[in-house]
Amino acid sequence: MEAGYRRFVERRLREEFGFEGTPIHISVRVREKRGKKK
Numbered sequence: 386m387e388a389g390y391r392r393f394v395e396r397r398l399r400e401e402f403g404f405e406g407t408p409i410h411i412s413v414r415v416r417e418k419r420g421k422k423k
Contacts, residue, residue, distance in 0.1 A: 386411070386413045394411060395411065
């Protein structure tokens with residue numbers, strides 16, 4: 386996840402849910418690549 390998008394998401398969460406001053410940790414999982422079935 387790009388740093389700018391991460392900051393955007395954190396900012397929106399703070400605005401929507403009132404998390405001002407609360408540290409937010411966003412964990413991003415990487416999807417497995419879809420390939421041909423064996």
